[in-house]
Amino acid sequence: MIRVLLAEDMHMIRAALTALLRLEPDIEVAGEVTRGDEIVPAALRLRPDVAIVDIDLPVLDGITAAASLRAELPSCRILVLTALGRPGQVRRALEAGIQAFLVKDAPGERLADAVRRTAAGLRVLDPELVASALQYGESPLTPRETTVLREAARGSSAEDISARLHLSAGTVRNYLTSAITKTGARNKIDAIRIAEDAGWL
Template identity: 60%
Template sequence: MIKVLLAEDVHMIRGALAALLNLEPDIEVVAEVAAGDEILPAALRTRPDVAVIDIDLPRKDGLAAAGEIHHRVPACRTLILTSLGKPGTLRRALSASVSGFLLKDAPADELANAVRGVAAGRRVVDGDLAVAAWGGSECPLTNREVEVLRMAADGKDPTDIATSLSLSLGTVRNYLTTSVSKLQGRNRLDAIRIAREAGWL
């Protein structure tokens, strides 16, 4: 039996996904959570084989949570389920050591097959997205620049970001200025828009 942890913040979607997976004779949903910061505690408690994680979750990004699982519960593989079908998003997912990446509009039977594939140790990636990623452009930002810009996109001001990341205020401002320049944005909001559209945030 493949034990699954399901992380999705929209209650109706989470319930539908859990119902679909529980219909499979070899899959059992052992935990359901609605926020990113609930994923690791649930994984430590239930020890699932696969965590199916929405990329855009409140309180903690799904990819950040997947990275935590990779380090703290290495036997649990992660499958990102998202509506953000952009090449940059796939690259972020692969750099976070996730095992699979599936779009939410994929046929229902593909989810169960993706869970089985990931549980068996295979990397499962949506075919169309993989082709797009092959030819897509690389993110020009460093990992730290992406992290700072993502926090700014979440509404944190430079002082909050500096405190959260144990950086000086000047360093945070430099990261934001450099990000705007690298993305050729008019300002910080424009840089956030450009990065989101490319799937880099």
């Protein structure tokens, strides 16, 4: 029996995935979580064979959570769910050592097969997804520019970011301007979109 931990914040999607997996005689849904920071504690408690992790989770993103899970419980294999339109995130996941991906709009029958292959330690890679992921290069942003842009993506003002990072508001604005220039964006919102799509945030 393959024990699965499911990490998905969208209730309907999580319920559908659980229902699909419960149809399989050799797969058991051992637990479900809705946030990235819940994955490692749940996995340490439940000891699943496979964790199915949505790439876009609240509190802690799926890639960061999956990397932590690999470190804390190496015996648990990770299958990442992703959208085809976010290839940069797949590149980040590949760099983090994750080798199993399932596109969210894949046919339902592929889910059980992907879980079995992941549990067996095999790669589950969509060639189109990997090819599009590799088109993005390394991030042109410095670590500080990345941090500031990530804070801006959460809706924080320059003043809020400056207080949180112990920088002057002018320095924060300079970092944002530099990030806009380096990403080739028109403005801050465009820079955030470009960086998120490329997996740089």
